[in-house]
């Protein structure tokens with residue numbers, strides 16, 4: 001099972017409707033929320049998210065790169081996000097937060113920056129529906145994929161296999177036709193791709209190509 005989740009960060013923010021319609025084969029749309037504190041960039045918040053929600057029935061995968069997700073994340077679940085990802089570096093009480101997200105009907109997801117190890121959070125995995133391993137430092141699209149994250153992806157895959165259940169493993173950052181195969185081979189099932197998709201002449205054809213490469217490499 002492979003899921004492709006184009007990141008709207010690389011789309012035209014003045015025409016998100018067109019961007020949404022340009023990737024009909026996407027499994028979900030990835031929505032990056034940045035607060036200019038947790039990361040040195042600012043994107044969009046709840047009002048814009050609500051407009052995106054109203055514009056499409058497709059699964060929305062919200063990635064919160066914000067401080068104090070304990071306070072702000074549940075509102076995205078209430079606004080209809082199927083999946084809400086918080087950064088564990090920013091969460092005061094990740095277990096409580098994950099339970100609040102699930103309680104509001106969303107998948108609960110935890111993200112790790114490149115320098116954050118997975119091992120201290122191994123016991124939390126049953127509380128989660130997805131783990132996001134960042135493969136760039138969060139904050140900007142179009143950065144180079146960090147190969148140093150691959151061993152952590154493999155270790156996370158092994159931990160998730162041990163836990164069982166249906167916890168998705170996602171990567172975000174620098175995912176392209178050049179890097180998607182090594183992620184799939186390391187055990188990733190959910191792929192965020194921003195610049196490679198929305199920078200392509202035909203975004204939906206790139207989604208199909210990434211899916212083809214990932215499926216082949218997943219073996």
Ligand code: DX5
Nearest residue numbers: 007138139141142174194195
């Ligand atoms: C970056 C964001 C990503 C971003 C990825 O911090 O979380 O979702 O859109 O962009 P690319 O795919 O261009 O690296």
Ligand code: ZN
Nearest residue numbers: 032063172192
């Ligand atoms: Zn993201």
